[in-house]
Amino acid sequence: MWQRLRGHQGRNLWFLVFVAPFFVGLTIFVYVPVVWSAYLSFFEARNTIKPTRFVGLENYSYLLHDKLFLNSLAVFVVFAAFIVPLTYVCSLALALLLDNVRWGQAFFRSVFFIPASVSYVVAAIVWRLAFFNNARFGLLNSLIRASGGESVSWLGGGNGLYWVALVSVRLWLQVGFYMILLIAGLQRIPQDTYEAAALDGATGWRKLRYITLPQLRPTSVAVIMLLLINAFQAFDEFYNMLGSIGSYPPYARPPLVHLYLISFGGGQQNLGVGGAGTMILAAIIVCFSLAQNWVLGREERRERKALR
Amino acid sequence: MKATSILRYALLVVLSAFFLLPFYVIVRNAFSTQAHITSPRWQWLPNVHDLSNLTSLLANDSIGIGRAIVNSAATAALQTALTVVVSLMAGYALARWRHRLARVLLGLTVFTLMVPASMTFVPMFIMTAQFGWVDTYRGIVIPAAFSAFATYLFRQFFLDFPVELEDAALVDGCSPWGVFWRIVVPNSTGIIAAVGTIVLMGAWNAFLWPSLVGRDESRTLQVALSQFMTSQGVRLPELFMGTLITVVPMLIVFLFLQRYLVRGFTTSGLR
Numbered sequence: 166m167w168q169r170l171r172g173h174q175g176r177n178l179w180f181l182v183f184v185a186p187f188f189v190g191l192t193i194f195v196y197v198p199v200v201w202s203a204y205l206s207f208f209e210a211r212n213t214i215k216p217t218r219f220v221g222l223e224n225y226s227y228l229l230h231d232k233l234f235l236n237s238l239a240v241f242v243v244f245a246a247f248i249v250p251l252t253y254v255c256s257l258a259l260a261l262l263l264d265n266v267r268w269g270q271a272f273f274r275s276v277f278f279i280p281a282s283v284s285y286v287v288a289a290i291v292w293r294l295a296f297f298n299n300a301r302f303g304l305l306n307s308l309i310r311a312s313g314g315e316s317v318s319w320l321g322g323g324n325g326l327y328w329v330a331l332v333s334v335r336l337w338l339q340v341g342f343y344m345i346l347l348i349a350g351l352q353r354i355p356q357d358t359y360e361a362a363a364l365d366g367a368t369g370w371r372k373l374r375y376i377t378l379p380q381l382r383p384t385s386v387a388v389i390m391l392l393l394i395n396a397f398q399a400f401d402e403f404y405n406m407l408g409s410i411g412s413y414p415p416y417a418r419p420p421l422v423h424l425y426l427i428s429f430g431g432g433q434q435n436l437g438v439g440g441a442g443t444m445i446l447a448a449i450i451v452c453f454s455l456a457q458n459w460v461l462g463r464e465e466r467r468e469r470k471a472l473r
Numbered sequence: 474m475k476a477t478s479i480l481r482y483a484l485l486v487v488l489s490a491f492f493l494l495p496f497y498v499i500v501r502n503a504f505s506t507q508a509h510i511t512s513p514r515w516q517w518l519p520n521v522h523d524l525s526n527l528t529s530l531l532a533n534d535s536i537g538i539g540r541a542i543v544n545s546a547a548t549a550a551l552q553t554a555l556t557v558v559v560s561l562m563a564g565y566a567l568a569r570w571r572h573r574l575a576r577v578l579l580g581l582t583v584f585t586l587m588v589p590a591s592m593t594f595v596p597m598f599i600m601t602a603q604f605g606w607v608d609t610y611r612g613i614v615i616p617a618a619f620s621a622f623a624t625y626l627f628r629q630f631f632l633d634f635p636v637e638l639e640d641a642a643l644v645d646g647c648s649p650w651g652v653f654w655r656i657v658v659p660n661s662t663g664i665i666a667a668v669g670t671i672v673l674m675g676a677w678n679a680f681l682w683p684s685l686v687g688r689d690e691s692r693t694l695q696v697a698l699s700q701f702m703t704s705q706g707v708r709l710p711e712l713f714m715g716t717l718i719t720v721v722p723m724l725i726v727f728l729f730l731q732r733y734l735v736r737g738f739t740t741s742g743l744r
Binding site: 176177179180182183184186187188190191193194195197198199201202205214259262263266269273275276277278279280281282283284285286287288290291292293294295296300301302304307308310311337341342345346349394398400401404405408409410421424425428429436439440442443446447450451454455 | 481482484485488489492493495498499502510511512513514515558559560562563565566567570572574575578581585586587588589590591592593594595596597598599600601602603615616618619621624648649650653674677678679680681685695698699700702703704709712713716719720723724726727728731734735738739
């Protein structure tokens with residue numbers, strides 16, 4: 166029995182030595198806390214991490230009737246509706262623009278990719294205080310006034326203009342990263358497909374429409390899913406562009422910011438509700454991922470069928 | 474053909490200017506006076522030609538930039554080292570062993586991949602507070618260091634790593650541990666650099682977790698900048714000098730390790 170467990174020359178024991186640090190860490194810092202939080206979500210736990218009073222599904226029903234929580238999901242939908250298509254189109258355009266540039270390709274690729282090394286906090290500082298400043302000295306307000314207009318309140322709420330700032334900051338930070346992924350996808354398209362199409366007289370848009378886009382589909386699906394999942398986790402730039410010490414305006418609150426505020430912000434600190442919120446958001450994101458696997462899997466099945 | 478190519482370069486140059494503009498604005502503000510930055514007419518050139526903003530930033534106790542630099546460097550380095558070692562070992566084992574336990578653990582890793590770490594900050598914080606790790610390096614580094622993403626990247630790499638190399642060493646009487654450190658690791662420096670760069674940048678640029686755990690003593694640069702920005706009477710030249718200090722190390726890392734970064738990103742997730 167022991168011999169079997171150890172495996173040949175103790176190979177199974179070595180397996181445990183290799184994987185133990187990772188899975189023990191994951192268990193202590195992810196799995197156990199998540200299970201604890203799921204348990205806590207059925208209790209009241211104000212300013213404490215121990216359950217005080219069993220409330221059943223009350224925390225869940227509270228959240229699902231909480232206007233601010235439902236609004237935060239709507240904020241995600243609006244944000245995703247802007248940022249996902251915009252980033253995809255821009256990163257694809259950059260990838261195609263760089264595709265057959267002979268001179269300086271590496272340089273321009275680096276320029277577009279370099280914002281990926283900047284933190285959301287730093288970018289939010291620049292966007293909030295230099296570009297989209299509500300006061301007269303913001304770059305955009307200076308330009309508007311120079312061309313004869315009036316200063317605009319970009320981040321003050323009351324209008325939808327904060328979306329311009331929030332979408333453009335994330336676009337700047339992430340477009341280069343997705344461009345790199347799409348360039349890798351473009352390079353996997355066999356060159357002879359293009360040559361065959363050129364013989365048939367296909368050029369420009371038709372080449373893009375009938376060869377590049379269909380061949381790029383698996384990469385595109387993955388990129389769009391990544392964009393969605395990342396938009397769902399938006400926190401840093403919203404918090405730093407709109408929040409100020411201990412307070413956050415009621416508008417433009419994405420799910421994670423709302424979860425942060427109900428769990429740690431201000432007076433209530435109810436970790437029972439925080440636990441319930443974590444469960445709901447985690448369930449949503451698992452659904453995204455399963456949908457991605459399903460779409461990509463369907464694609465593969467279809468390809469296999471076509472090959473047969 | 475000539476005309477379209479000129480047009481293409483013109484477009485590339487204009488776009489590059491837009492992409493680099495935020496960097497320029499950081500530098501301009503870091504070398505300007507408050508009045509110069511807030512002048513109603515946008516000033517394109519800086520007006521401070523010495524390091525006086527830097528010295529006043531270093532002397533400003535309310536931001537504590539010196540301490541924050543040390544904290545950021547220490548936590549980012551520790552997290553990178555810990556994540557790379559732990560995930561390298563696990564990724565290797567999950568690629569080489571195929572028994573039932575290995576398959577179960579691989580499934581668990583893939584499932585963990587689906588729920589990003591930032592979603593679970595409430596439970597993770599509860600656990601970290603329970604350990605009494607709030608406002609310590611341990612609290613910032615260790616809970617964030619177990620990355621299913623890094624483990625999965627290493628596993629994908631090791632699937633293509635030639636087993637023959639390892640078998641030869643095993644026949645010579647080396648233990649799997651010895652094979653791993655003497656044969657496998659020295660031949661995997663490329664992927665180690667790739668994953669290491671991704672983890673390092675993520676750790677240095679992290680905000681949500683450090684802002685929960687690193688309150689005073691262990692405040693990192695990102696948290697210090699965020700707090701200083703919203704504090705009463707923030708001085709913009711100092712804030713942007715701090716921003717410059719925060720950006721430059723990662724720019725250097727980026728420029729030197731860019732090709733590893735590209736390789737890491739393109740082998741990740743999207744196969």
